[in-house]
Amino acid sequence: MSAEFYHESVLAREAVALLCPAPGKLLFDGTLGAGGHAELLLAEGAAVIAVDKDPRAVAAASARLARYGEAFRAVRADFRDAKNVLAVLGIAGVDGALVDLGVSSPQLDDPSRGFSFRSSGPLDMRMGGEGETVAELLARVDERELARILREYGEEPFARPVARAIKKAVATLGPGDVIDTTHLAEIVSGAIPRKVWPRRIHPATRTFQALRIAVNDELGALAAWLDSLPSILNIGGRAATIAFHSLEDRMVKERFRGLTHACTCPRDLPVCACGAQVSFAPVTRKAVQASNGEIAENPRARSARLRVVERIR
Numbered sequence: 001m002s003a004e005f006y007h008e009s010v011l012a013r014e015a016v017a018l019l020c021p022a023p024g025k026l027l028f029d030g031t032l033g034a035g036g037h038a039e040l041l042l043a044e045g046a047a048v049i050a051v052d053k054d055p056r057a058v059a060a061a062s063a064r065l066a067r068y069g070e071a072f073r074a075v076r077a078d079f080r081d082a083k084n085v086l087a088v089l090g091i092a093g094v095d096g097a098l099v100d101l102g103v104s105s106p107q108l109d110d111p112s113r114g115f116s117f118r119s120s121g122p123l124d125m126r127m128g129g130e131g132e133t134v135a136e137l138l139a140r141v142d143e144r145e146l147a148r149i150l151r152e153y154g155e156e157p158f159a160r161p162v163a164r165a166i167k168k169a170v171a172t173l174g175p176g177d178v179i180d181t182t183h184l185a186e187i188v189s190g191a192i193p194r195k196v197w198p199r200r201i202h203p204a205t206r207t208f209q210a211l212r213i214a215v216n217d218e219l220g221a222l223a224a225w226l227d228s229l230p231s232i233l234n235i236g237g238r239a240a241t242i243a244f245h246s247l248e249d250r251m252v253k254e255r256f257r258g259l260t261h262a263c264t265c266p267r268d269l270p271v272c273a274c275g276a277q278v279s280f281a282p283v284t285r286k287a288v289q290a291s292n293g294e295i296a297e298n299p300r301a302r303s304a305r306l307r308v309v310e311r312i313r
């Protein structure tokens with residue numbers, strides 16, 4: 001893999017095994033990234049259609065996987081539009097689908113993308129380069145709305161004081177002044193009492209996560225993706241998701257539970273009266289987590305949760 005676009009794929013062996021790639025199967029990768037998962041699926045003989053919002057990911061992975069010829073196709077798109085992407089390619093359904101959520105290492109490591117506070121960069125954080133930047137979001141929303149974003153998407157217990165400090169800094173910017181990533185991290189750290197700073201993460205981590213989720217509408221994309229599964233998967237096809245934070249994992253767990261338990265009768269009804277049939281079966285009963293070995297090599301894997309369902313009718 002090229003050194004400039006390297007991403008260590010998480011739960012790769014587990015996800016690939018559960019997707020059962022084989023010659024003659026067509027699989028959909030909704031988060032191509034550096035192409036690590038896609039490559040393993042291709043290596044097993046499956047054909048892969050992949051999308052990513054980030055044109056740089058599509059270009060780098062396409063170059064890297066070009067040797068698979070027609071077995072591999074990559075399109076710049078949002079996985080929420082999977083159904084349309086497949087329709088445009090004339091494909092009615094796929095035999096398996098994967099999303100490995102979040103950002104890739106090349107996105108995090110490029111200071112000009114603004115995802116990280118480890119080096120100075122603009123407050124951007126857009127994965128696809130379209131829509132509102134974080135700087136624009138901070139200028140647009142009021143303190144109350146910003147606090148809601150930090151609480152809901154970052155689970156930040158100090159959402160209100162952090163939002164107040166950010167809005168104060170934004171309000172005092174002179175013409176042409178900007179807040180960069182390291183400055184924002186300082187503002188956030190300053191708004192949280194030092195004695196309650198989280199032990200394992202930087203005090204600004206939750207705020208950065210919340211702002212990234214907001215500008216990329218990550219939960220909206222995930223909800224649309226989960227809704228699209230019945231219409232993009234062939235019978236026998238599996239859907240695998242790898243989530244990295246509890247909000248996403250909760251949404252996946254609940255939606256998969258809905259797909260695999262069709263009955264809508266009240267719980268106290270002794271016998272099912274609605275007659276609804278399930279069209280999905282669970283493949284993983286509990287979320288699959290990374291081994292200690294993988295976590296030792298790639299600490300990002302610690303929070304990964306893989307869940308898989310199969311379309312049965």
Ligand SMILES: C[S@@+](CC[C@H](N)C(=O)[O-])C[C@H]1O[C@@H](n2cnc3c(N)ncnc32)[C@H](O)[C@@H]1O
Nearest residue numbers: 009031033034035036037052053078079100221
């Ligand atoms: C964790 S990385 C995927 C890494 C990849 N599985 C690999 O092994 O190299 C997540 C990727 O998904 C992309 N992404 C995130 N949300 C997306 C969405 N809604 N639609 C399409 N791509 C998305 C990001 O741009 C990023 O490249």
